[in-house]
Each structure stands twice: as C-alpha cells, then as structure tokens.
Amino acid sequence: MKPRLGVxxxxxxxxxxxxxxxxxxxxxxxxxxxxxVHFPEAGPSAPEAAVDLALIEGSISTPEEAERIRGIRxxxxxxxxxxxxxxxxxxxALRNATEAGSAWRxxxxxxxxxxxxxERSLPVSALVPVDLELFGCxxxxxxxxxxxxxxxxGGRYRPSGDSVCGECKQAGHACVLVSRGEPCLGPxxxxxxxxxxxxxxxxxxxxxxxxxxxxxxxLKAVFAGLGLSDAEIGRRFAFITAEAFRALxxxxx
Amino acid sequence: MTHALFLPHARLDDLIRQVxxxxxxxxxxxxxxxxxxxxxxxxxxELPWGWQAEQTPGRYRLHRSQQTLAFAWAAPAQGxxxxxxxxxxxxxxxxxxxxxxxxxxxxxxAKPIAVLGARACDLAAVARQDRILxxxxxxxxxxxxxxxxxxxxxxxxxxxFCTSAGTGPRASRFDLGLTExxxxxxxxxxxxxxxxxxxxxxxxxATADQIQAAQTAVAAAAAQQTRRLPAGDLAGRLAACIDxxxxxxxxxxxxxxxxxxxACPTCFCHARRETASADGQSAEHxxxxxxxxxxxxxxxxxxxxxxxTAQRYRxxxxxxxxxxxxxxxxxxxxxxxRCLTWCPAGIDLTEEVAAVLGEAPCGR
Ligand code: SF4
Ligand code: SF4
Ligand code: SF4
Numbered sequence: 288m289k290p291r292l293g294v295x296x297x298x299x300x301x302x303x304x305x306x307x308x309x310x311x312x313x314x315x316x317x318x319x320x321x322x323x324v325h326f327p328e329a330g331p332s333a334p335e336a337a338v339d340l341a342l343i344e345g346s347i348s349t350p351e352e353a354e355r356i357r358g359i360r361x362x363x364x365x366x367x368x369x370x371x372x373x374x375x376x377x378x379x380a381l382r383n384a385t386e387a388g389s390a391w392r393x394x395x396x397x398x399x400x401x402x403x404x405x406e407r408s409l410p411v412s413a414l415v416p417v418d419l420e421l422f423g424c425x426x427x428x429x430x431x432x433x434x435x436x437x438x439x440x441g442g443r444y445r446p447s448g449d450s451v452c453g454e455c456k457q458a459g460h461a462c463v464l465v466s467r468g469e470p471c472l473g474p475x476x477x478x479x480x481x482x483x484x485x486x487x488x489x490x491x492x493x494x495x496x497x498x499x500x501x502x503x504x505x506l507k508a509v510f511a512g513l514g515l516s517d518a519e520i521g522r523r524f525a526f527i528t529a530e531a532f533r534a535l536x537x538x539x540x
Numbered sequence: 541m542t543h544a545l546f547l548p549h550a551r552l553d554d555l556i557r558q559v560x561x562x563x564x565x566x567x568x569x570x571x572x573x574x575x576x577x578x579x580x581x582x583x584x585x586e587l588p589w590g591w592q593a594e595q596t597p598g599r600y601r602l603h604r605s606q607q608t609l610a611f612a613w614a615a616p617a618q619g620x621x622x623x624x625x626x627x628x629x630x631x632x633x634x635x636x637x638x639x640x641x642x643x644x645x646x647x648x649x650a651k652p653i654a655v656l657g658a659r660a661c662d663l664a665a666v667a668r669q670d671r672i673l674x675x676x677x678x679x680x681x682x683x684x685x686x687x688x689x690x691x692x693x694x695x696x697x698x699x700x701f702c703t704s705a706g707t708g709p710r711a712s713r714f715d716l717g718l719t720e721x722x723x724x725x726x727x728x729x730x731x732x733x734x735x736x737x738x739x740x741x742x743x744x745x746a747t748a749d750q751i752q753a754a755q756t757a758v759a760a761a762a763a764q765q766t767r768r769l770p771a772g773d774l775a776g777r778l779a780a781c782i783d784x785x786x787x788x789x790x791x792x793x794x795x796x797x798x799x800x801x802x803a804c805p806t807c808f809c810h811a812r813r814e815t816a817s818a819d820g821q822s823a824e825h826x827x828x829x830x831x832x833x834x835x836x837x838x839x840x841x842x843x844x845x846x847x848x849t850a851q852r853y854r855x856x857x858x859x860x861x862x863x864x865x866x867x868x869x870x871x872x873x874x875x876x877x878r879c880l881t882w883c884p885a886g887i888d889l890t891e892e893v894a895a896v897l898g899e900a901p902c903g904r
Binding site: 317439452456458459460465498501502504 | 601799802
C-alpha cells in the first residue's frame, strides 16, 4: 500500500505549498509513490482522514487552528512543519512582540470583536510534537524534495544547522557584506536556500531563521560598524523569522 | 632569472591564444560582481586593467588606479581551490537493478585548465592540497594536466603575509612566470612544457634593466608586508596555550560562519551526503566543502565534541598552524590573507596567534 500524504494549510501565504507544486517532474514522480489524500490547493480534500505523512504549512494563530493541528497530529504518522510560519510563527508573529490586549486589532478592524485571533502566532512545535522542520520563506524546493525522498526511502533527513555563508562561498558568490558593506544576515542564518539573496547581490534577510551557532551580538556590532543605527539593526532582525531571533536573544540575555 | 624574455602587454593575447590552441581552458582574474576572482577568460581585455584592491580584515574594496596594469592587486577573492577541489560534486550514483543495485562513478570530464596570473600563495596552496588529495581521483582528474602561468606579486594588500609564510611574493613552481612592469612582463620559463608553449611567440630577451626592475618590484612587495606569522611548527607552543583566555575573547566576535575556512586555499575538510531520487530508483552520493566551524564537523559518535565557538576557533587555528606539520610536514597557512579579508567580523589570524603566544603583534 502506498503511503498516504496530506498537505494542510494554517495561517500562511501558500508559498510553501507552491514550492511543492513547482517541483515539476519530481512532483509527478512523488505522486506515483504516495496516495494524495488531502491537498485542497491541488484538489483532494479529506481533512479528517488519517495519513502517514502530514505536511503542515502556516503558523497556529487562532483557537480553531490549535484544535485542528492537534487532530492532525493524532491522525498522522510523520509530521513535517514547512517554512517560516510553521517553524517560527512567520511574519504574522510580529504581533507577539506587541502588548497583550492588542490595540492594533481595534486600529485595523472596524469590529474587532469578530476577529478570533490568538494573542500570539506560534510555530507548530509549540503545540504538538513535530518530526521534521524545514525552514525558509518559502521552503527551498530542492531541500523539500530531498527531505521527502529521504523520508519515503525510510531514511532520516536532518537540515543543516550551519550558516548561509558556507553555501554562499560554495556557490562562488562575492560576499556582499565584506565587498559592499551590505548588512547581510547570512552569518547567523541557517543554510538551506543555496545563498539565494547574496547570489542576487543583496544581503540575506534571515528567512531560514537562526543558525545553530548564531552570534547575534557580534553581527550587530559588525552592522553598527557599517554605520547602521540601533533601530535599523533591530529592523533587520524583526522580519519573517523575528520570533526565532527574539527567542535566541532572550536565551542569551 | 636567466633567459628571461619580455612579453609586451600588447602581446598577452598571443600568449592566451597559444595556450588555448594547446587545448587548455584559460582561467584568469576577472572583475565580476564587485570583486576580482579567477574565472574563464578568452582575451586579455577581460583582465582587471587599472584596478587595485583594498583588503583589510573584514573589508574588500576595488579602486581605479593611475597605472593601467593588469595585476596591480593581490589575492583574488577565492584561490584556485574550487577549480581542482570542487565545492560540491557527485562522487557516485546508485541505481536499483533487478538483482540489487548498480554503481556508476561520476568522474569529472573536463578540459585541462591553464591559470593565467596564478599568485605565489595560491600555487603554494595547490602544492599543499596536492599532497593531501594525492589519491583523490576527482581532484586529480582536474589537477593532473593543469598548466600554471605564475604572476610574481608586486602589489600586496594590507592583508598579505606570504613573506613570513615563506611562500611568496615570488612563485617557486610554475610553467611560465610573469613579473609585470609598466609596458609588459618579464617572462621566465619554468618547465619544458612552458618553454614549448612560448617558442612560436619568438619573444625578445628581457633587457638587464627590465630584469632588474622586475626583481626590485618583487623585493619591494616583500618588504611592504606588515603582517607576519611566527615561523615553523607551532604545535607545541599552541598546545601549551590550550586554556588561554584569548580563545573565549575571540569567540565573542567569531560568527562561526566558516567564511575563513571556505576562503582558505588549503582547507580541505569535506562532508558527504546521499540524495535519494524522487522515483525511489537511484541515489546520489556527493561531497561538499565542510568547515570546522560547522555543526557536523565535531559531531562524532553521537555527540558534539566542540559545542562552543571558542573550541571551534581554537581547532581552526591550532590545526592550521600547528597540527598540520605532523600531518603534512608543512603549515596549513600560505599567508594569502583571505581569512582576514573575508571574515565578516574582521578577525585577524596573525593577531590572534600573536595574542595566544604572547608575542608582540606585528608592526602595524
Ligand atoms: S554575502 Fe552574506 S551569506 Fe554570503 S558570505 Fe557574505 S555574509 Fe555570508
Ligand atoms: S589561514 Fe588565512 S592567510 Fe593562511 S592560507 Fe588560509 S586563508 Fe590564507
Ligand atoms: S573567524 Fe571570521 S570567518 Fe571564521 S568563522 Fe569566525 S567570524 Fe566567520
């Protein structure tokens, strides 16, 4: 019997699901090996069905979503969290740093009492055990396929904890931080994208979240040396994976 | 410098054509994306004429210069390492067969390269990697027929210390050796193969003045360097400093990003990974550069032996300048200065080793 695959969306932009849909021939080969049970963006919908492999896109940011992820976890064999939202709460987790009671809700919506939003946007792992996290906004298509193919072959996939700089040098890119003074987050950001942004001549903005050995204080000092103000430096980190960088900062005091 | 010839700037293209017609891909310095790096080159006009490179810890900038020389700058952004020891490459493929699996080797099948303008530091680094990767078929497939047109360095950067590393600024092993003067190059033949290559160019001999000017320029390049490394095998002295507080101090700044190791032309650590195909019928076993600053490098037998950045920096420095000697009979440092320049935090190996050994930092 083919393994049963479900792809579930939570609070997210659908970009990670598109990364999967963009895999072309590899996606077709994958679909030959699995039974696609639930993937509304591609057609099949069976939200209550049991699956062997569940791919979760999006953060958990409403009470309803918290219930739904628990149900999926209970019915799934292997559960994979996809992308910055599912692994770090995503860009929408910027609200986590705002005051409880949330004045922003009243500022944005005429009738905020109808908005059933949790105070915080959370990664999947904050609610249920996760078997594998794939980072990035969106996930890297090649890494996603490598991970799925490994899991389907019975292996264990472990994403690198090294920084983007290794991939950047391996790709032969000119370092934008050293050669142009661009405030690149590559030295503290987890590898996996193949140094996409430096390859386009711009600084990494940290969408894979912190690397295992991230030294934020040192990189901030480097940015200050480039002439960035504290506020500008803060904004570099307050982005797609802001919560992950903030958690790291709190851990290191 | 016996039998030196003179190659006018205007005839550099003749040399390039000669090398190409002998069957080589010519690799030379090129300005791309704001840095000078080794790239495939077809004509002399692609060289970085009239550019100079400022290199200090954590900083690299190009500037126009008054002179229109092709090589008035020092080490290119990356050495020759990626041309022979590929950053990422497949080693073999496994494919399912009716009775098990088959193994397909993936040897590179590339035209030999000729490096135009190879620096002394980079050639010394190639010689060191030659010993380490002597029996590596993938390295040897790219390396064995390579031809080197060396460039004796006349424009060191502030980051350079090849003089104290004993590798430059004059290259010692090459097929052809160039020293750039205002209007062209003093050219030396370093191998029979190099001699045969330039025979058809019928170049005139260099004059005594030209030879003198070339020697003076290279000697000046040596004298200009202010950074230095303590000489010889430092293993014993470094081992005595294993608990030095400097390791923790440098770890405050070190990003553990591994740029130093990736830019170092002698670093050879690598890791391997398997990638299963989407149809489940094959798998590729590939190799990629690794770094002692990375997560898996110190992950042995199920646990991390170097969890802290201080331990990783110490591993990098003590291996490079110390334990390399016992392993390979030489230092792991050729003095190219890349680990200083390309360190985003601007950490300077020469300064760190001086601090650990309690030596006065070099005269800067
Ligand atoms: S461009 Fe960014 S990611 Fe690349 S080496 Fe420089 S700092 Fe690292
Ligand atoms: S240790 Fe630094 S200076 Fe020495 S060869 Fe490596 S990159 Fe060059
Ligand atoms: S010494 Fe510099 S380049 Fe090397 S790992 Fe530390 S911060 Fe990165």
